[in-house]
Amino acid sequence: MARTKEQILESIITSKDSFAALAGLNSTSFTAVWRKWASVIASVIYYFEEQLDLYKNEIVYITATSVVGRADWYVQKAYEFQFGDDLAVIDGVIRYAAKDPTKLIIKRAAYAKDNLNNTLLKVATTDSGGNIVALDNDPTNNQMQAFTDYINNLMFAGSYIRIESANTDYLKLFATIYFDPLLFADEVKTKVIAAIKNYLATLPFDAVVKRNAIIDAIQKVEGVEDVELTTLEVRTNTGVFAAMQRIYTPVAGYIQIDPAYDLVNHITLTAN
DSSP states (O other), rough: OOOHHHHHHHHHHHHHHGGGGTTTTOOTTTTHHHHHHHHHHHHHHHHHHHHHHHHHHHHHHHHHSSOOOOOHHHHHHTTTBBTTOEHHHHTTTOOOOSSOOGOOOOEEEEEEEEEESOOEEEEEOOOTTEEEEOOOOTSSOHHHHHHHEEEEEEEETTTOEEOOOOOOOOEEEEEEEEEEEEHHHHHHHHHHHHHHHHHHTTSSSTOOHHHHHHHHHHHTTTTTEEEEEEEEEEEOSSSSEOOOEEEETOOOOSSEEEGGOHHHHHEEEOOO
């Protein structure tokens, strides 16, 4: 990082003071010739160090954004996918002729390794209500096929990327909430439900769900004094429920409460 001009000037003066032959340059006047020369040299060095910083930043940027086929690069490219547009080779680079934010349908993307150590790219979009959903496979509006073709066009020779966009995993949660009897039970219950749904909705894409984190979210609600999760089960979109252990990674990359087991009917409040 470039030093300030004042720091450089101070180092020049300190260096000058270490030479006995320059002891005669001792005027404290800012208009002294030797001080003027020192200031000029400090300005030149300051400008040079600034240019070095700019050059370093440019090199770092080029390195960070270069096409090297890393898994995280494919995630970046997933977010750049424009549904309905064709890629073109422009100046030797495969890209879109023009950017169109209205066509950016990939709202969640993450990568992992599958059992064969291949890159697994998980993606999802959102519906009109802002809910995370899988890409559409409808033959007349096939978002999944278009996105797959897009990645195949960008894919490095000899590599293989498996793409998944699945419907949500589901959580079944029954709980007994012990609360402060000075508060209204219905209000506490409403806030508890909101806290659980907010925890699930704000999880990073493809992050793990944690049993203790759910409990923590509930306990942060005003009036909650204790929590007992009587049932906590998970399933994939088409699977069957199984008891959730300490953590669970949603296969789809995201999870929500199963509407068949709405929290309103399965959270019980008991005055503590």
